[in-house]
Amino acid sequence: MVIGCIGCGNMGGALLAGLLRSAPQGSRFCAYTRTPERLAQLEAQGVRRLQNALEVAKEADLLLLCVKPAQVAAVLREIAEALTEDKVLLSVAAGISLEVLARGSGGRCCLVRCMPDTPALVGKGVFAFAFSASCSRERAETILALFRNLGLCFEMPESQFAAFSALIGAGPAYVFAMMQALCQAGVTLGFSHESSRKMVQALVEGCAVMAEKSPEHLARLKDNVCSPHGLTIDGVNVLDRRGFSGILIDAVLAANARGLAMEKEA
Ligand SMILES: NC(=O)c1ccc[n+]([C@@H]2O[C@H](COP(=O)([O-])OP(=O)(O)OC[C@H]3O[C@@H](n4cnc5c(N)ncnc54)[C@H](OP(=O)(O)O)[C@@H]3O)[C@@H](O)[C@H]2O)c1
Structure with missing residues (x-):
């Protein structure tokens, strides 16, 4: 060929x-x-x-x-x-x-x-x-x-290309934004920019591999990190109170709406 x-x-x-x-x-x-x-x-x-x-x-x-x-x-x-x-x-x-x-x-x-x-x-x-x-x-x-x-x-x-673009095409922007925020938190806690970034990169890669290899629901994988009275559950509670999941869902839906409008304009 x-x-x-x-x-x-x-x-x-x-x-x-x-x-x-x-x-x-x-x-x-x-x-x-x-x-x-x-x-x-x-x-x-x-x-x-x-x-x-x-x-x-x-x-x-x-x-x-x-x-x-x-x-x-x-x-x-x-x-x-x-x-x-x-x-x-x-x-x-x-x-x-x-x-x-x-x-x-x-x-x-x-x-x-x-x-x-x-x-x-x-x-x-x-x-x-x-x-x-x-x-x-x-x-x-x-x-x-x-x-x-x-x-x-x-x-x-x-007909699903706009949805694909909103979830996956735009996806790297959501993931990099999350990584950047985690790096910033790492620096706030005293790690160097360089080691924060390296650690966060390895974290995201490790989680992606774990999600791929594990048959468990993502919610279960999250729960497995949250020991009773531990520190992770306090962090996760803040995510839930501030609407982290809702923000991500809204971001994808907003991108999808814009994608559909762009298709009409084309
Ligand atoms: N980058 C992404 O993440 C991404 C994701 C999804 C889809 N896409 C799609 O991929 C396509 C390319 O995007 P890109 O980011 O790779 O853009 P890009 O880096 O600007 O590449 C486009 C290339 O086409 C060349 N070109 C322009 N007119 C030409 C012509 N008449 N004949 C031959 N070559 C010509 C340009 O030449 P010059 O070097 O002289 O400008 C440039 O090298 C776009 O349609 C985009 O929608 C990109």
Whole structure:
């Protein structure tokens, strides 16, 4: 399979780098991005730099479209002639629907809408996928198998993409905000900024692994840390009194409302 990428910035570069590491042997890679210097590192790893987007679209079996949403229409105009039935076009552009992709591409090739989160940049992504009707099940499975090497993949109807974006796409902002607050508390209690951050990072990673490995409900995992008359329950009581869970739920619902409004505006 030839995997091509148009727009190799943060997300395109990260996806290409991940697929370079994990795609089946014999896969070949090509790319075009507006600023050629951004491709230098990937070129050194075997990605062939082509002169324009159309050349990549002609060459690639799987074409990753990783430009900003506002640039999608122009790029599609440039490459539409190459997007024949045998090709797969996968777009990560936020808010760009399969219908918009079909209109811009001529609707012959298999279309994939994909929404990654930022941890995809370090190979620990969570991805949402929706496939066009022109995509066979076999092709969809091939794409999912490729991306499972880069993170956790969920297939869902496009109608759930706003919810996915509010919970998972925006998720790193909630988690980093919580981590930052914990670090600040650590510094307040006398730890250095550096050790606070290291400890909090390890805490969050450890809890994520524990949640993954344990069959117990998250509430039970929380209760297990709260000994009667201990110190944790006093901390947890403050979270409950101040509405920590409610704040997080409201944050996700607010982001979802904004996502739905943005879809209407698009
Ligand atoms: N980053 C994220 O966390 C994230 C999460 C979910 C979805 N996405 C989606 O991923 C897409 C890319 O986002 P990003 O954060 O990776 O942005 P980015 O770092 O700005 O990357 C976009 C790249 O596309 C290049 N480009 C622009 N116009 C082009 C054209 N006509 N032909 C070829 N290359 C062109 C840009 O070139 P220059 O270097 O010259 O500007 C840039 O390198 C967006 O659609 C976004 O919605 C991103």
